[in-house]
Amino acid sequence: MYPFILERPRDVAAATRLGSADSAVYIAGGTDMMQLLTDEILHPDHLVALDGLLDARIEVTPDGTLRLGGAARMSDIADDPDVAAVFPVVAEALLLSASGQVRNMASIGGNLLQRTRCPYFRDPGVHACNKRYPGAGCAAMDGATRTLAVLGTSPHCIATSASDVAVALMALSAQVHVLGAHGERVLALDELYRLPGDTPQIETVLEPGELITSVVVPPTPAARNSSYLKVRDRVSFEFALTSAAVGLDVADGVIRAAGVAMGGVGTKPWRMPLVEEALIGRPATAQTYRDAAQHATEGAVTREGNRFKPELMKRTLVRALHVVGGRA
Ligand code: SF4
Numbered sequence: 094m095y096p097f098i099l100e101r102p103r104d105v106a107a108a109t110r111l112g113s114a115d116s117a118v119y120i121a122g123g124t125d126m127m128q129l130l131t132d133e134i135l136h137p138d139h140l141v142a143l144d145g146l147l148d149a150r151i152e153v154t155p156d157g158t159l160r161l162g163g164a165a166r167m168s169d170i171a172d173d174p175d176v177a178a179v180f181p182v183v184a185e186a187l188l189l190s191a192s193g194q195v196r197n198m199a200s201i202g203g204n205l206l207q208r209t210r211c212p213y214f215r216d217p218g219v220h221a222c223n224k225r226y227p228g229a230g231c232a233a234m235d236g237a238t239r240t241l242a243v244l245g246t247s248p249h250c251i252a253t254s255a256s257d258v259a260v261a262l263m264a265l266s267a268q269v270h271v272l273g274a275h276g277e278r279v280l281a282l283d284e285l286y287r288l289p290g291d292t293p294q295i296e297t298v299l300e301p302g303e304l305i306t307s308v309v310v311p312p313t314p315a316a317r318n319s320s321y322l323k324v325r326d327r328v329s330f331e332f333a334l335t336s337a338a339v340g341l342d343v344a345d346g347v348i349r350a351a352g353v354a355m356g357g358v359g360t361k362p363w364r365m366p367l368v369e370e371a372l373i374g375r376p377a378t379a380q381t382y383r384d385a386a387q388h389a390t391e392g393a394v395t396r397e398g399n400r401f402k403p404e405l406m407k408r409t410l411v412r413a414l415h416v417v418g419g420r421a
Contacts, residue, residue, distance in 0.1 A: 095136035102141060105306075109274050111141045113302030119143055121164060122199040124191070125207045133217045134208075134225065147202070147306060153179060157312030163202035163305045167258070168193065170201060180310060182319035182338050186261035189323045192330045202305035205259050205269065205285070206297065209252035210332050211241060223249045224293045238398035240332065245360035246394055250293030253357060254286065255332055260356035261321050263364050264338035267310045273303035282308075286361035315340035315350045322413040324357070324405060333357030335405045337413035343377045348418070355389065358406055365389055368410065382414035 100117075102108040112119055116138035120126045129135040148162030153175040161170060170176055171187035187196065190204075213219045213232040221230040233241055233251055242253040259282065267282045285297050310316065319340035325331040336356035342349045351372040353365040371385035389410050390403040 094130050095133060097130075097137050097140050100139050100141045102146065105146050105272060105304075108141055108143060108146055109272060109302045109304065111139065111302075112304065113274050114139055115301075117141055117302075119304055121147070121203040122166070123203075124195045124199040125203060128215075129208060132215065134215060143304070147200075147304075149200075151176065153312075159183070159310040159312070161201050161308040161310075163307055164200045167191070167196040167199045167201065167204060170258075171196065178317075179312065180265065180316050180319070182261040182264060182316070182321045182340060183258060183310070185321040186257040186323075186336075186338060189321060189336075190257040201258070201308055204256050205262075205282075205305060205308070206299075207255055208296075210255045211252035212237065214252060223289075224252060224296075227292070227294050234396070236398075238396040240334065240357075241396070241399055242358060242360045243390075243393040243395050243399055243402045244358050244363050245288045247289045247291065247293065247360075249291050250289035250360065251396070252289070252293065252360060253332075254359055254361045254363075256362065257321065257323060257333065257336060257356055259362040260336055260354045261319075261338040262308065262310060263354040263362040264319070264340055264352040265310050265313070265316050266352065267308055269305050270307045270309065271299060271303045272306045273300050275300075277306070282362070283364055289360050313340070313350065313352075314342035315352050318342065318417055319352070320413060320417045322409055322416065324409050335402060335409040337410045339410070339413040339417045341372070341377065341414070341417045343418060346376055348372045348375055348377050348381070353410070355406060355410065358393075358402055365410075367391060372414075377418040379411075379415070382411045382418065385414070386410040 118137040121143045147164035149164040150162045177184040221232040241251045323336040338354045340352040351369040353368045355363045367388035368385045375381040386407040
């Protein structure tokens with residue numbers, strides 16, 4: 094591990110000042126950051142510790158809105174009875190993430206900002222990675238692509254977004270509150286993430302020093318009737334090959350509202366507006382689900398190792414729609 098200075102700021106304002114420095118990174122739960130440091134993928138000069146500084150509360154407000162403090166632990170959110178009852182897709186996505194030990198440490202803010210699991214990005218022996226060394230090329234393009242993205246890719250990067258709960262929150266139109274040296278702002282979760290384009294090293298719209306202080310999820314009938322389905326190579330402690338977060342509001346057998354996002358397939362958590370449009374106003378039937386799922390793969394670009402993904406995406410989505418539509 095490269096040497097660094099550990100900063101322990103007194104409050105959040107001091108943290109954002111320290112975090113604005115060129116070679117500073119934050120550490121909260123540390124579950125991803127410690128791997129990146131010990132593997133020498135990152136070598137910051139300053140590590141800014143956030144423990145004890147950020148809100149860790151989990152609350153459902155009187156109007157039904159879910160509010161998660163940026164430091165709320167994954168395990169605490171997953172175990173919260175209100176989250177499980179009113180936003181089940183969030184609880185399910187968390188329980189299908191990582192391991193119990195990791196969930197006990199990891200914060201929701203850190204989870205949303207975790208780095209890709211692209212094996213070449215995580216291999217300190219690989220130099221050809223535009224995310225780590227801009228302009229160095231991309232070893233993944235002609236490498237092992239089984240776990241890599243088919244949506245939102247560019248000629249410079251095909252790395253998959255890793256977070257499960259980000260996919261669930263995307264389907265529910267969550268917002269993130271962020272704080273930096275110049276104050277607070279609110280972003281739709283979809284706006285937080287950038288596509289790789291020709292600058293894959295820039296993954297979010299956060300300014301230097303900005304951090305996530307809370308996540309807010311609006312209450313909707315579709316959120317209450319929601320679920321997360323994850324397909325992966327082994328049944329625990331594994332990232333998604335494909336996943337689907339689905340929320341449906343169904344009345345008298347007709348879909349009135351839908352929220353759909355997919356994971357394991359995009360360079361960011363991937364909202365599916367065309368699928369949603371194809372569901373709304375249609376009867377909640379197998380035919381509707383099959384028709385809507387055809388839209389999930391529009392724009393997909395595959396490589397040798399991940400040609401199976403578009404078909405698996407459709408099957409994953411149809412199954413998730415059956416689970417949610419069948420219990421409406
Ligand atoms: Fe790096 Fe992206 Fe290529 Fe992976 S896909 S090696 S993260 S540039």
